[in-house]
Amino acid sequence: MTAIIFDLDGTLIDSVGDIHAALNQMLVQAGHDPLAIEIVTSFVGKGSSNLVKRVIDHVGLPDDAASHAHYLSEFLAIYTSAPAKFTTIFDHVHEVLTDFQSSGIALGLCTNKPEAATNVVLDAFGLTKFFGSIVGGDRLPSRKPDPAMLHLVMKELAVERCLFVGDSEVDVATAKAAGVPIALFTRGYRQTPVAELAPDFNFDDFKNLLAIAAPFFVSVP
Numbered sequence: 001m002t003a004i005i006f007d008l009d010g011t012l013i014d015s016v017g018d019i020h021a022a023l024n025q026m027l028v029q030a031g032h033d034p035l036a037i038e039i040v041t042s043f044v045g046k047g048s049s050n051l052v053k054r055v056i057d058h059v060g061l062p063d064d065a066a067s068h069a070h071y072l073s074e075f076l077a078i079y080t081s082a083p084a085k086f087t088t089i090f091d092h093v094h095e096v097l098t099d100f101q102s103s104g105i106a107l108g109l110c111t112n113k114p115e116a117a118t119n120v121v122l123d124a125f126g127l128t129k130f131f132g133s134i135v136g137g138d139r140l141p142s143r144k145p146d147p148a149m150l151h152l153v154m155k156e157l158a159v160e161r162c163l164f165v166g167d168s169e170v171d172v173a174t175a176k177a178a179g180v181p182i183a184l185f186t187r188g189y190r191q192t193p194v195a196e197l198a199p200d201f202n203f204d205d206f207k208n209l210l211a212i213a214a215p216f217f218v219s220v221p
Contacts, residue, residue, distance in 0.1 A: 002216050003106035003159040005150060006131075007166035008113055009044060010188030012093050013125065016041050017086025022079035023055055026071060032059045044189050045168045046144070047112035047137040048076060080117050084124035090187065092206040097130045099210065105217055108153040108162070112137035112144050112170070133157050144170050147178035163216055165209065172197045183212050 009015045016037065024034035035055065043054040052072045056063055061071065100107055107130050111118055115136030122128040133156035137143045140152065154162055164175040167188020175182035184190070184199035185206075194202050201212045 002161045002163070003108055003154065003157045004100060004213060004216075005108040005110050005153050005157075005162045005164050007144075007164075007168070007171050008109060008111035008118060008121070010167035010190075011090075011165060011171070011185050012127065013087055013089050013121065014188075015083070015087040015121065016044060016189065017088075018079060018083050019044060019051070021086060022075055022082075023051075025078050026052075026075045027055070027059060029074065030061060030071070032061065035059070041189055042191060045112065045170045048072060048079075048114055048117070049137075050112075050143075051075075076114065076117060080120055083117060083121045087121065087125075089125050089127075090185075090206060094126070096206045096209055097127070100213070101130055103217065105213075106157045106159055107131050108133040108135070108157050110135050110144065110150050110153045110164070110174075112149075114138045145173035145177055147174055150174055150178045150180070161216075163213060169197060172199055175199075183209060 006012055020037045020040045023040055027034055043051050049072055052075050053063060053068060056071055109131045113136055115138055118134065118136045133153045135149050135153045140148050142148050150164060162180050163183060164180050165183045167185045168190050169192050172182050172184060181200040183201040183203060184194065186194055186202050186204045203209055203212060
């Protein structure tokens with residue numbers, strides 16, 4: 001059996017506005033000036049722990065284990081309290097997920113965002129109902145691009161193959177490590193040219209994902 005498994009941030013939702021706001025609130029509380037959204041965007045993709053580490057290293061805050069844990073806890077508390085104020089869902093995501101689900105296609109989510117924050121955001125945008133498996137960045141000891149998370153989603157969906165849909169260098173590396181095809185959404189947080197990443201497929205409008213997925217399934221609309 002085959003499934004479609006999605007990344008979240010930069011793929012289904014443009015969440016950097018709320019991530020940026022929460023990080024800046026954390027920094028202001030620590031006595032530092034806020035960061036530009038472009039800097040924060042460049043740090044997104046490898047999970048909240050890595051994101052906070054890059055931010056505190058960038059501004060020169062202490063990065064010992066206790067300090068890192070403190071800033072990470074502050075960021076997650078701020079972010080989770082208001083994760084959908086500036087976040088938007090990309091065009092046609094609901095429509096396309098509905099089409100896939102109506103066709104009986106198994107759908108999963110594989111994100112480096114911690115599961116508690118992931119669930120809050122999914123609920124806020126009415127996305128939870130689409131996914132038979134949701135694996136966040138704190139479920140396993142490793143995170144993407146280690147393929148273990150993706151393999152876990154496949155196991156929970158009871159499928160042997162999948163099409164992975166993501167937006168970043170991390171997602172392409174994850175798919176290649178897992179030996180599955182990657183459809184790259186080009187309006188996310190990627191820093192590297194598409195040609196250099198060499199994904200199996202790329203698209204800039206979710207309606208185009210229907211045609212990409214069609215060869216993998218008999219009943220894609």
